[in-house]
Amino acid sequence: MGTIRIISLVVLCGVLNVTAQTPQSHKQIVIAASTVLDGKGGVLHDTRIVIEGSKIVRVDPNAAPVNYDLRGLTVLPGWIDSHVHITWSFGPDGKNAGAGGTTPYATYAAAANAYATLMAGFTTVQSVGSPNDLPLRDAIARGALPGPRILSSAEPLFGHNEQSGTPDEIRAFVRKQKEAGADLIKIFAAGSVRRPQMLLSQEQLNAACDEAKKLGLRTLVHAYKDAVRAAVLAGCTEVEHGPLATDDDLKLMVQKGVWLDPQAGLVMENYLLNKDKFAGTPGYPEEVFPTIKEMIPEFHSFFKQALKIPGLKIVFGSDAVAGSHGRNAEEFIDRVRDCGADPMSAMVSANSLAAEALGMTNQIGSIAPGLEADIVALEGDPIKDITAVRRVVFVMKGGAVYKNNR
Ligand SMILES: [Zn+2]
Numbered sequence: 434m435g436t437i438r439i440i441s442l443v444v445l446c447g448v449l450n451v452t453a454q455t456p457q458s459h460k461q462i463v464i465a466a467s468t469v470l471d472g473k474g475g476v477l478h479d480t481r482i483v484i485e486g487s488k489i490v491r492v493d494p495n496a497a498p499v500n501y502d503l504r505g506l507t508v509l510p511g512w513i514d515s516h517v518h519i520t521w522s523f524g525p526d527g528k529n530a531g532a533g534g535t536t537p538y539a540t541y542a543a544a545a546n547a548y549a550t551l552m553a554g555f556t557t558v559q560s561v562g563s564p565n566d567l568p569l570r571d572a573i574a575r576g577a578l579p580g581p582r583i584l585s586s587a588e589p590l591f592g593h594n595e596q597s598g599t600p601d602e603i604r605a606f607v608r609k610q611k612e613a614g615a616d617l618i619k620i621f622a623a624g625s626v627r628r629p630q631m632l633l634s635q636e637q638l639n640a641a642c643d644e645a646k647k648l649g650l651r652t653l654v655h656a657y658k659d660a661v662r663a664a665v666l667a668g669c670t671e672v673e674h675g676p677l678a679t680d681d682d683l684k685l686m687v688q689k690g691v692w693l694d695p696q697a698g699l700v701m702e703n704y705l706l707n708k709d710k711f712a713g714t715p716g717y718p719e720e721v722f723p724t725i726k727e728m729i730p731e732f733h734s735f736f737k738q739a740l741k742i743p744g745l746k747i748v749f750g751s752d753a754v755a756g757s758h759g760r761n762a763e764e765f766i767d768r769v770r771d772c773g774a775d776p777m778s779a780m781v782s783a784n785s786l787a788a789e790a791l792g793m794t795n796q797i798g799s800i801a802p803g804l805e806a807d808i809v810a811l812e813g814d815p816i817k818d819i820t821a822v823r824r825v826v827f828v829m830k831g832g833a834v835y836k837n838n839r
Contacts, residue, residue, distance in 0.1 A: 460485070461483060461484070461485055461490075461496075462483070462484040462485075462500045462501070462806075462832065463481050463482070463483055463484075463496045463497065463498065463499050463500050463501075464481060464482040464484070464499070464500065464501045464503055464508065464808065464829075465481050465499040465501070465502045465503060465504055466479075466480060466481070466482065466503045466504060466506070466508040466810075467479055467503075467504040467505060467506075468506070468507050468508065468814065469482070469492075469507075469508045469509065469800055470507060470508070470509035470510075470777075470780055470784075470800075470815075470816075471509075471510075471799055471800045471801070472509060472510040472780075472781065472784030472785045472788075472798050472799035472800055472801075473781060473784070473785045473799055474777055474778075474781050474785075477492065477800075479494060480492055480493070480494045481493055481494055481495070481496040481497075481499065482508070482800060482806075482808065483496045484806040484808075484829075484832050485832075486832055487805055487806060487831035487832040487833075488802075488803060488804065488805060488806055488832065489800060489801060489802055489803070489804050489805075489806050489808075490802055490803075491802050492800065492801075492802070501827070501834070501837065502839075503810045503827055503839070506810040506811060506812060506826065506827065506839075507810065507811045507813065507814050507815060507821065508800075508808060508809070508810045508827075509780060509784065509800070509808075509809060509810075509811070510556075510784045510785075510797070510798055510799055510800055510804075510807055510808065510809070511554060511555065511556025511557065511581075511797070511807030511808060511809050511828065511829070511830060512554050512555045512556065512557075512749070512761070512762070512783040512784065512787075512809070513555070513556070513557040513558070513559075513749065513783050513784065513787035513788060513791065513797065513798060514550070514555050514557075514558045514559070514581075514749060514750060514751050514753065514761050514783065514787075515558075515559045515653075515671070515694050515748050515749060515750035515787055515790060515791070516559060516561055516653070516673055516694055516696075516750030516751065516752050516753075517550070517558045517559065517560050517561075517750075517751060517752070517753040517757075517758070517761065518532045518560060518561070518562050518563065518752070518753065518754050519543060519546050519547055519550065519558060519560040519566055519569065519583060519753075519758070520532045520533070520534070520539070520542075520543040520546065520560070520563050520565040520566055520569065521546075521562075521563070521753075521754040521755045521758075522534065522539060522542035522543060522545075522546060522755050523542070523707075523710050523755045523756070524538065524539070524542075525538050527710055528710055528711075528713075528714050529707075529710055529711045529714040529717065529755055530542075530714075530755070531714075531715070532562055532563035532565065532754075533563055533565060534565070535565065539565075543565065543569050544569065544572075544578055544580070545758075546758035546759075547569060547573060547578065547579070547580030547581060547583070547758075548578075548579050548580055549758045549759030550580065550581050550753070550758050550759055550761060551579055551580050551581050551828060551830065551835055551836075552759060552825070552828060552835070552836055553759045553760065553761055553762055553825055554762065554809040554811070554822075554825035554828055555581050555761055555762075556581050556582060556797070556807035556809070556828070556830040556831075557581050557582040557583075557584070557787075557791075557793075557797055557807070558581045558582070558583055558584070559583075559584045559585075559586075559616075559617065559653070559750075559791065560583055560584070560585050560586070561585075561586045561589065561617070561619040561653055561673075562586065562589050562619060563588075564585075564587045564588045564613060566583060566585035566586075566587070567585055567587060567613070567614050569583060570583035570584075570585050579835055581830070582797075582830070582831075584616035584617060584791065585614070585615060585616055585617075586610070586615055586616070586617050586618055586619035586653065587610040587613045587614060587615035588609075588610055588613070588615075589618075589619035589620065589621060590603065590606055590607070590618065590619070590620045590621065590633075590641055591621045591632075592620070592621050592622050592623070592631070592632025592633035592637075593632060594632060594633070594634070597632075597633055597637055598637075600636055600637060600639070600640035601640070603637055603640045603641050603644070604640050604641075604643075604644040606641075607641055607644040607645050607648065607650075608644065608648065610650075611648045611650060615650065616650070617645075617650055617651045617652065617653060617670075618641065618642075618645040618650050618651070618652045618653070619652075619653050619654075619655070620633070620638070620641050620642075620652060620653070620654045620655065620664075620669070621633075621654075621655045622638055622654050622655060622656045622660040622663065622664055623655065623656050623657045623658065623659075623660035624657070625657070626657055626674070626676050626677065626728055626731060626732075627724060627728075629657035629658035629659070629660070629676075629677050630658075630659075631659055631660045631663060632660075633660075633663075635663050635666065635667065638654070638660075638663050638664060638667040638669065639666075639667045639668075641667070641669075642654075642664070642667040642668050642669040642670075643667070643668060646668060651670040651671065651791075651792065652664075652669040652670045652671070653669075653670065653671045653673055653694075654669045654671065654672055654673060655673045655674060656672050656673065656674065656675060656678075657674060657675065657676055657677050657678070658676075658677035658678065661675050661677075661678035661682045661683075661686075662678070662682045662685060664691070665682070665685050665686050665689050665691050666685075668689075669691065670691065670692060670790075671691065671692035671693070671694055671748070671790060672686065672691060672692070672693050672694065673694050673750065673752075674694075674695060674696060674752075675693055675694075675695050675735060675739070676695070676731060676732060676735040677735075678735075680738065680741075680742065683738070683739060683742040683745055684742060686742075686745060687742060687743070687744040687745050687746075690746075691746075692746045692747075692748050692790045693739055693745055693746065693747050693748070694747075694748045694749070694750035695732070695735055695736050695739055695747065696732055696736075696750065696751070696752050696764065696767075697732060697733060697736045697764060697767035697768040697771055697772050697774075698729055698732065698733070698763070698764065698767030698768075698771060699751050699752070699753070699757055699760065699761070699763045699764040699767060700751065700752040700753070700754065700757065700764075701725050701726075701728055701729050701732065702729070702763070702767070703753075703754065703756045703757045703760070704717070704722070704725050705722065705725060705726060706756065707755070707756040708722055710755070710756065711755075733767075733771050733772050736768065736771075736772040736774070737772050737773060740772065740773065740774060746786065746789075746790070747774075747778075747782055747786075748782055748783075748786055748787050748790045749764065749765070749779070749782040749783035749786075749787055750764075751763070751764040762822035762823060762825075763823075765779050765780075765783070765815070765819055765822045766819050766820060766822065766823075769819040770819060776815055776816045776817075776819050777816055779815075779819070780815060780816075784798045784799065785798040785799045786798075805830075805831050805832075806829055806830075806831060806832040807829065807830050807831065808827070808828075808829040809825055809827060809828050809829070810825070810826055810827035810839075811824050811825055811826065812824035812826055826838045826839055827839065
């Protein structure tokens with residue numbers, strides 16, 4: 434009987450290799466790799482990563498026995514996407530349904546987005562724009578659903594000029610998000626690249642970012658043009674998008690240690706790719722699509738402008754919406770192929786640099802002892818061919834293997 438039980442367990446584990454494996458004990462797991470990007474710009478060769486429970490305990494070329502042989506692949510820390518809208522989905526009619534749906538359909542769609550994102554090698558995402566993130570974040574955190582670790586902004590602060598409230602009312606709004614369980618605060622401080630005017634005054638922005646800082650929360654500010662400088666002056670943490678900012682604005686960001694998360698293409702390419710699903714839905718009139726197409730080179734030139742500013746901390750954020758979940762890595766390709774970003778810097782921008790931007794350097798973003806075992810493997814070498822980011826064949830998050838398609 435004992436023998437039969439052992440045999441069935443072995444068979445079961447073999448099957449489970451391709452699905453989620455929650456570590457039951459602190460049993461050691463060893464990954465063998467020929468090439469490891471350490472997440473900080475370094476490359477390790479012919480080594481082994483040792484995992485116990487959810488954590489990496491050491492990197493040791495002599496560790497044995499090997500549980501996962503990932504030689505021939507490129508092994509690196511799970512990616513971090515600093516800007517997604519994880520609940521944003523298409524509805525049952527196939528049309529853009531936004532991020533705020535609360536139907537069972539919308540709920541399952543959001544769970545599917547999370548699963549697709551994890552399978553694409555993203556083990557942590559920051560979701561900025563809907564309080565619907567919160568129950569999904571919590572379900573994934575307790576191991577009930579497969580998905581990336583989610584940080585959520587809960588309800589964002591939408592700039593509506595005076596209607597957004599007095600500084601005191603804005604402070605109260607920020608505190609309310611903290612109470613609702615927000616990990617950060619998202620602020621819409623400007624319109625779009627075509628209508629870049631500020632939607633919050635300097636005073637309102639100061640109140641929002643100052644209150645968040647007092648509560649220990651970071652602030653991500655959707656900004657173009659003048660709103661970029663205003664966000665920096667207000668002491669906010671990170672600027673999202675950013676086009677029409679001047680070199681001087683970007684240099685001020687360096688001085689003040691403010692992060693920049695510009696997009697190089699996926700978000701706009703996705704609107705064009707899924708035009709039939711977005712056109713005619715709220716915010717996406719038919720006539721906006723030619724403009725979206727024209728905007729792509731403008732975002733490229735802003736990205737190139739940002740790359741030339743010494744010391745500017747450019748973090749990875751895809752701005753994934755419906756249609757992009759699971760394709761987040763396309764943004765790497767756009768950054769490297771269309772904007773001339775260095776491929777290793779692009780990888781680091783979604784590993785240790787992104788972890789630093791989240792204040793999570795001690796938990797994620799590198800292959801190092803003591804960190805969460807968030808480990809992915811790609812077919813090919815993204816440093817030589819950035820399209821390798823499309824070929825994620827192995828995904829481990831917190832020591833559990835979710836994908837093993839070697
Ligand atoms: Zn966004």
